Amino acid sequence: MPATSLADWLRAESDDALAELLRTRRDLSTPPPSDTAVLATRAGTPGSVARACEDLDTFTLAVLDALLVAGADAATVPAAEVAGLVGRDVTAALAKLRARVLAWGEDGALRVPPAARDVLGPFPAGLGTPSPALAATDVEARLAEVGEDERAVLTALAAGPPIGRTRDAGVDVALSEAATPVQKLLARGLLLRRDDQTVELPRELGVLLRDGAVFDPDTLAEPELPVHPHQTDTVDAAAAGEAMELLRQVESLLRSWSQTPPPVLKAGGLGVRELKKVAKDLEVDERRATLLAELVVGAGLVADSENTVPEWVPTTLTDSWLASPSVQRWMTLAQAWLELPRLPGLAGGRDAKDKPIAPLSEELRRPLAPVARRRVLTALAELPAGSGVKGVDELVNVLAWRAPRRGGRLRDETVRWTMAEATALGLVGLGGLTTGTRLLLEDDRSGAVEAMYDALPAPVDHVLVQADLTVVAPGPLETELAAAMSAVADVESAGHATVYRVTETSVRRALDTGRTADELHALFRTKSATPVPQGLSYLIDDVARRHGRLRGGAAGSFLRCDDEALLAEVLANPVAAEYDLRMIAPTVLISSAALAEVLEALRAAGFAPAAEGPDGRVVDLRPSGRRLPGRTRSARARVGEPATLTEEQAVRIVSNLRAGDQASARRRGSTVHAPRGGGADTTATLDLLSLATLEQREVWIGFVDSRGTASQRVVRPLRVGGGVLEGADHERYPLHRITSAALVED
Structure with missing residues (x-):
């Protein structure tokens, strides 16, 4: 069967089929090829072939x-012949290779790009080159003559790669004089000498x-992925518990960094000391602390202040995030991670x-x-919904089989x-995946929010006050109740049931x-x-008293008090001298x-002052923490893709390909070229196009678009004027972008 070019x-x-090829191998369309010949050349380059192989499974x-x-x-x-080498049906794999033009031709005459050997290596399947000397001999009988030490060398090379380096490769002796296994194998013709230090195992011997x-x-079949069957509600509930714990830890991190922003390292990043502090404060390990820090920065809740002394400071988005319902806060973090x-x-x-x-x-x-996530x-x-993998290592093996060339060393x-x-x-x-995650992967954000809302435990509107002045929250509290409890009590232990403690300080x-x-x-x-x-x-x-x-x-x-004795006590305290307190009236100090x-110094000295506003009412002077302007995160058309x-x-690129092929096939006669060096004289081109318009004849043109991409077209001109050629396809071609033109013979 005759060969067919790509x-x-x-x-x-x-x-x-061409449109699907361009979508599958995205690099082939950038820039858009002018005709099929250009597309074929581009598809056969080593770089493009390597990218096309990244999504192929081990069998393909x-x-x-x-x-x-x-x-x-x-x-x-x-x-x-290919099926015989593989040992099973290859129809589906060949269809996949043809769809990516990594192979082409009918079943009787298959071809692959020469660059495929460069990409996959010089020893496909780990086998060496054939040996003409072994072609007409009984290889199995010759193999039976070797000793155990020689067979060990052959077995090691048969596992691949089929080459080995040894000083014995340069020694050419007869079998009777050979002293080492490599010398004996060379003398028997069971190894090929590539150079003075390299030997190669012949393909026939490797297959044997x-x-x-x-x-x-065993390597051609996808590994099994053992799973545990669970109820979907069970999976959702387990994941929701983890989500609630994550939200609590992120909230604690944001409040901590609002008060004391950690410095940015000179080389960028978060220092070891600051990471250990986060881990200690949140009672997590350093890996979890790293994930929390990356999440808040990735979600735009924290940013580098970029000051003279840069710090990691929460942004104004933090306040709206803290005030949002739990499910919305979760969605922000989940989307940021994806x-x-x-x-x-x-x-x-x-x-x-x-x-x-x-x-x-x-x-x-x-x-x-x-993409990897x-x-x-x-x-x-x-x-199946509700199923979860028994072990991560089994999932690792499956994904490695499905795309062995993708991911590099960190795959x-x-x-x-x-x-x-x-x-x-x-x-x-x-x-296993939760219901919300499945919807999120389908870009159904509202559905994911609703699913997570159903999975999260319902907020409770009550607490349990104990005799030891502890308060137990039997679940996530309603927003207003949670704020009130945070104001009047300190968290003693967190989890699915949070324990608060009421103290004099907290009151x-x-x-x-x-x-x-x-x-x-x-x-x-x-x-x-x-x-x-x-x-x-x-x-x-x-x-309160x-x-x-x-x-x-x-x-x-200023300080004011109706109790003059209390003011006298304040003036007698060292705080008065340190903060320059002086009396301006029997009941007022400034x-x-x-x-x-x-106020902070007085509290440390044992007093219990309160701040008041212009109207005499108590006001809260505690700082709410530093903030940076929120930075808009760029949206993605599809998560992770x-x-x-x-x-x-x-479709448009394919249409241009067909037009380019038609133009290449139908150009006839002399061609008018535009002046080189950017000249503006288009008289000859204009004359030819005017003639084609008058005689209603098709014309071949070379054209460069606004992005500098050259292509060819066959156009039937409707009119020429105003520096523009207008074709019957309603396309408009500026004359200064037409590089050449020729009449087309029918």
């Missing part, structure tokens, strides 16, 4: 290897040592210069990280990191915010499902220091 094969393909790559073993890069090969098979049959072009798992390792890699540093940037989640999405580790991070985010529960803090004792009594009386202990009532009343007796205002600042500083050709774009 260009001819592409010309014979349907428009739909084995079929491509078998084509190279059979020599399809140099001559046509029948499909039956593999028991007659080119490939190990689109995060970074690998947090690299933190703590070492770079090429053996220096530690810090969280939030540039060394963690990996633009293809979103989506591959993992998509693999889980293929499992397997990225799968493990993705599973751990997705579990922490509540996207994965019990090894005073609540009073500092403007709450009254009656409001605190009402809070516990109406929101506690258990009787309010008498000790708590006494504590609130006792703190002393709170605010001493009041301050700005003078810099200071040049800021009011917040004076690179930009792809739309159907309309692909």
